[in-house]
Amino acid sequence: MPIYExxxxxxxxxxxxxxxxxxVDLEPACxxxxxxxxxRRMSSFALGKTAASVHQNSPSGQSAAGTDYYRDPRNIGRNVEESFSRHGVELPQSVRETIDAARDGQVPKGIDI
Ligand SMILES: [Zn+2]
Structure with missing residues (x-):
């Protein structure tokens, strides 16, 4: 449980x-x-605990599944494709090429996958 100081x-x-x-929005009173x-101060106790507890609290190991998801190159850029098609917009050629290149294992410059 995080502690805010x-x-x-x-x-x-x-x-x-x-x-x-x-x-959670805290309205602290002295x-x-x-x-x-x-x-707000950073509590050293809270800092030490945060990373681990965030990980443990993620529902049904969601973060692990997320990692596997992006290990499959076919899934790279899928959310981009989906957001374009959701808006009824065709994927721009440059985006299309970037995604295709990423799926071939070329990490595009300036894009964090
Ligand atoms: Zn006071």
Missing amino acids: YRCQSCGGVSSFFVRSIG QHCQSNEMQ
Whole structure:
């Protein structure tokens, strides 16, 4: 469970908040003076835990499946093709060539697969 630490701008005290899930909007109040002027600090504990817990919490090993998905070269650029066809737009020739090249194992410059 991640811990967010906030430093109070009014009294300088540090308050720690457990959050049930990442991305929840927290409206922290100082645990010392109840001020709402809180500045987020990075907790070393939370930092150490984050990567591992995010991985474990991904539903039914989704991230592993995602990795395999992109190992199959036929799937490279598939989402691009789909988003074009969803909008009823034909794939531009340059995009078509980039995807085809990527499927042949050539990683296109400037594109992170
Ligand atoms: Zn305070």
